[in-house]
Amino acid sequence: MLTIDLNSTSSGASLARLALLAHLRVTGLKAGTARRYLEYQALKASLDLFKPDAFVPWTSYLFPPEIPAAYGLTPLIPEIAAATLMGTDYRAPLETSMNRCSLSRDVCSYHRSALAALEADLLPAPSVCLGTTPLCLGKDRLLDELADRLGIAYLDVEVPIPPDDGPAEAQQVAQVAEELRLVHEELGSLSGRASQLSRAVHLSNRAAAAWKEITDARLSGEMLLNGRQTFSFNFIGQLVRGTEAGAKGFEKLLSTRGRKDLLVPVTPRFRLLWLHTVPHFDHGLVDLITERGGVVVFEEMGRMQMDQVDAADPFPGLARRLLEHPLWGTASRRARLVVELAHACRADGVIHFNQWGCRQGLGSVPALREAFAAVGIPFVAIDGDALEAPGTGAGRANTQLESFLELLE
Amino acid sequence: MTCPYVSGLLPQAERALASASEDVLVAPSGCDAMRRCGDLLAAGFPGRVLTIRVPRTAKARAVATFASELRVLMDWLDQRAYPAPRDLVNRATATDSTGQDGGGEWGTTFPFSPYQPGGVFLISGPLDGKQLFELFKELGASLSGLDSCSSAQREESLAVAWPLAADEPDLLGLSRAVLTQTVCPRRPASERLAYLRSRLLEAKPVAVVYARQSFCDPAAYDALGLARLAAELSLPFLEVEVGLPLEVTGPLRTRVEAFLETLLLEF
Numbered sequence: 001m002l003t004i005d006l007n008s009t010s011s012g013a014s015l016a017r018l019a020l021l022a023h024l025r026v027t028g029l030k031a032g033t034a035r036r037y038l039e040y041q042a043l044k045a046s047l048d049l050f051k052p053d054a055f056v057p058w059t060s061y062l063f064p065p066e067i068p069a070a071y072g073l074t075p076l077i078p079e080i081a082a083a084t085l086m087g088t089d090y091r092a093p094l095e096t097s098m099n100r101c102s103l104s105r106d107v108c109s110y111h112r113s114a115l116a117a118l119e120a121d122l123l124p125a126p127s128v129c130l131g132t133t134p135l136c137l138g139k140d141r142l143l144d145e146l147a148d149r150l151g152i153a154y155l156d157v158e159v160p161i162p163p164d165d166g167p168a169e170a171q172q173v174a175q176v177a178e179e180l181r182l183v184h185e186e187l188g189s190l191s192g193r194a195s196q197l198s199r200a201v202h203l204s205n206r207a208a209a210a211w212k213e214i215t216d217a218r219l220s221g222e223m224l225l226n227g228r229q230t231f232s233f234n235f236i237g238q239l240v241r242g243t244e245a246g247a248k249g250f251e252k253l254l255s256t257r258g259r260k261d262l263l264v265p266v267t268p269r270f271r272l273l274w275l276h277t278v279p280h281f282d283h284g285l286v287d288l289i290t291e292r293g294g295v296v297v298f299e300e301m302g303r304m305q306m307d308q309v310d311a312a313d314p315f316p317g318l319a320r321r322l323l324e325h326p327l328w329g330t331a332s333r334r335a336r337l338v339v340e341l342a343h344a345c346r347a348d349g350v351i352h353f354n355q356w357g358c359r360q361g362l363g364s365v366p367a368l369r370e371a372f373a374a375v376g377i378p379f380v381a382i383d384g385d386a387l388e389a390p391g392t393g394a395g396r397a398n399t400q401l402e403s404f405l406e407l408l409e
Numbered sequence: 410m411t412c413p414y415v416s417g418l419l420p421q422a423e424r425a426l427a428s429a430s431e432d433v434l435v436a437p438s439g440c441d442a443m444r445r446c447g448d449l450l451a452a453g454f455p456g457r458v459l460t461i462r463v464p465r466t467a468k469a470r471a472v473a474t475f476a477s478e479l480r481v482l483m484d485w486l487d488q489r490a491y492p493a494p495r496d497l498v499n500r501a502t503a504t505d506s507t508g509q510d511g512g513g514e515w516g517t518t519f520p521f522s523p524y525q526p527g528g529v530f531l532i533s534g535p536l537d538g539k540q541l542f543e544l545f546k547e548l549g550a551s552l553s554g555l556d557s558c559s560s561a562q563r564e565e566s567l568a569v570a571w572p573l574a575a576d577e578p579d580l581l582g583l584s585r586a587v588l589t590q591t592v593c594p595r596r597p598a599s600e601r602l603a604y605l606r607s608r609l610l611e612a613k614p615v616a617v618v619y620a621r622q623s624f625c626d627p628a629a630y631d632a633l634g635l636a637r638l639a640a641e642l643s644l645p646f647l648e649v650e651v652g653l654p655l656e657v658t659g660p661l662r663t664r665v666e667a668f669l670e671t672l673l674l675e676f
Contacts, residue, residue: 102636104621104629104650137441137595140465141630148598148634158471161462179470330460331448359411359626363445367452 033261034252035233041245042236045074049124055191058126058143061238062134062325064318066204067184069242070197077238078114078142081123083280086387090122108357109387111142128152128190133159134328136360153190155183159322164333168323176319200242201311207241207250212306214253218298219344224264227296228286231278234302269293270408273347275300275338276361277386285401292405298345300326300338331364335371342377349378349408356385380404412624413653414535415442419449426454433489435482439463439595440627459485465595467588476584526613528553532635534622535559540657541620548669554612558593594631602634609642616645616672623650645672
């Protein structure tokens with residue numbers, strides 16, 4: 001196996017970056033789908049982060065992507081970067097680095113592998129770290145550790161817990177909006193670039209409008225998309241939100257051709273709602289669902305960033321979106337929202353993926369279990385590691401899922 | 410996959426709330442596991458559990474946010490005819506007569522008195538007994554200092570910073586005191602490491618042992634930073650994973666023993 005140091009300034013590294021892009025571009029053009037287009041655009045933008053002197057913002061998953069986009073910056077989101085590397089020939093050196101990494105093995109595998117990737121020079125070092133309190137403390141600690149280690153700034157946005165019912169309080173929105181404004185300003189000083197925030201918000205709004213239309217169609221039953229693949233689409237989409245490419249990528253979903261590789265061609269025997277993250281490489285669980293005639297019709301993580309934000313005064317809208325994110329807040333709030341979602345997508349059953357080391361996800365499982373039991377919707381929580389290699393997650397997880405699917409049948 | 414402190418706390422809290430219907434519980438959530446623990450208790454005992462989120466930083470906004478949380482806490486307790494939080498602070502800051510770390514409800518009577526330079530500096534999560542101290546003692550090592558979640562030293566500074574006699578509590582002041590003076594592993598790495606650096610320089614140990622509680626994110630990242638700091642100060646560093654209750658099992662004992670032997674310390 002040949003791996004090339006993408007961080008290098010050598011001509012070999014440049015060629016490797018070009019070759020990777022060329023391959024994806026050809027695939028994307030052939031397919032003509034939103035998914036392939038977005039993958040190409042996200043990789044293209046991300047590979048620029050490996051260039052010498054690139055300004056690299058390591059950014060938490062829920063940090064408003066419009067803010068880096070306003071400065072023409074592509075966020076390096078540790079979870080996405082780790083998952084992407086694990087799907088390439090770089091998995092082996094990354095796993096070697098993970099074995100050497102002195103960070104405890106019981107923390108979230110996304111964060112541990114991102115740190116190991118940085119230590120092995122498989123990812124570019126951050127120029128700044130950007131974070132928000134949601135969703136978890138782990139990523140906060142990772143970004144903080146990196147900032148301290150490298151002597152760079154960590155700009156984090158303190159987000160209070162929203163009420164269990166109803167919208168976030170006006171005072172909370174104002175507080176978070178002010179923090180976002182300050183972080184936006186500071187990012188401008190650090191990067192030395194001029195902001196085009198209104199433009200970034202406008203472009204993100206185009207993506208949001210398309211995503212909402214697709215989501216509404218999925219929830220009404222008019223459109224059946226593969227929830228597993230749609231998760232990946234939205235996951236990768238975070239990298240280009242607030243850009244022209246991002247807007248186009250999401251809008252491509254609106255055509256039948258653009259979403260043909262996400263469409264489910266059969267009528268499912270049972271409909272499933274998937275909660276939390278997914279196993280990115282070990283397809284055993286999803287294959288089992290497919291074998292039994294089931295389909296993941298919706299994914300919890302897909303229900304985000306659908307509202308329009310006022311491009312002339314974006315901070316309150318961005319703040320509200322953060323505060324009211326479906327996975328933020330108490331476990332009771334999350335339970336209420338996912339029960340509503342399960343009803344909306346007419347789910348016959350619900351699967352929660354217990355990502356290794358995710359305290360906030362695992363900690364809300366008892367509340368979810370109780371909430372689904374109260375409304376009579378079958379629920380199962382399956383332990384796993386989103387980054388595990390194909391085949392390694394078999395065993396207990398498959399047995400758990402098999403029993404659950406038998407129950408549904 | 411959850412920290413043993415929370416795993417142990419949750420059923421105990423449930424039992425306590427179930428057995429005394431007039432009791433209430435306040436869950437300060439500084440990490441995801443505690444936050445979810447508070448959520449679950451609040452869902453199970455409506456109206457009797459209040460979760461307050463403790464920010465990590467002491468930025469002005471975080472101080473203001475936490476002061477608001479404290480106001481909510483006071484009002485909530487008042488409605489239930491419970492004593493104001495300052496009484497709780499009084500109790501939490503109680504130290505033993507020697508003024509040493511330990512004592513209180515944890516029962517971790519400190520067996521080394523006083524601290525001695527040239528020994529081990531121990532950093533740990535909550536300690537529920539003195540097994541670890543006894544292990545060091547048995548292996549002939551002295552202790553130069555301790556920084557632990559159950560260390561009374563942390564709250565002591567809080568009691569000084571917050572005037573307990575005030576009729577109208579200065580919640581902003583209390584908030585600032587909590588967020589600036591309790592430099593625990595949750596705090597920003599730069600502040601935490603600066604604090605530990607001064608502790609280490611003051612204590613003059615010859616080695617550092619981090620007894621990291623399993624499944625604790627703040628401790629996991631704290632240990633990473635401390636390993637860097639120890640290397641910078643040329644102090645040998647050992648990180649061991651421990652549970653709660655802490656049991657000095659064979660592997661833990663062997664690792665500590667080997668570490669101390671390697672050091673060839675002259676205790």
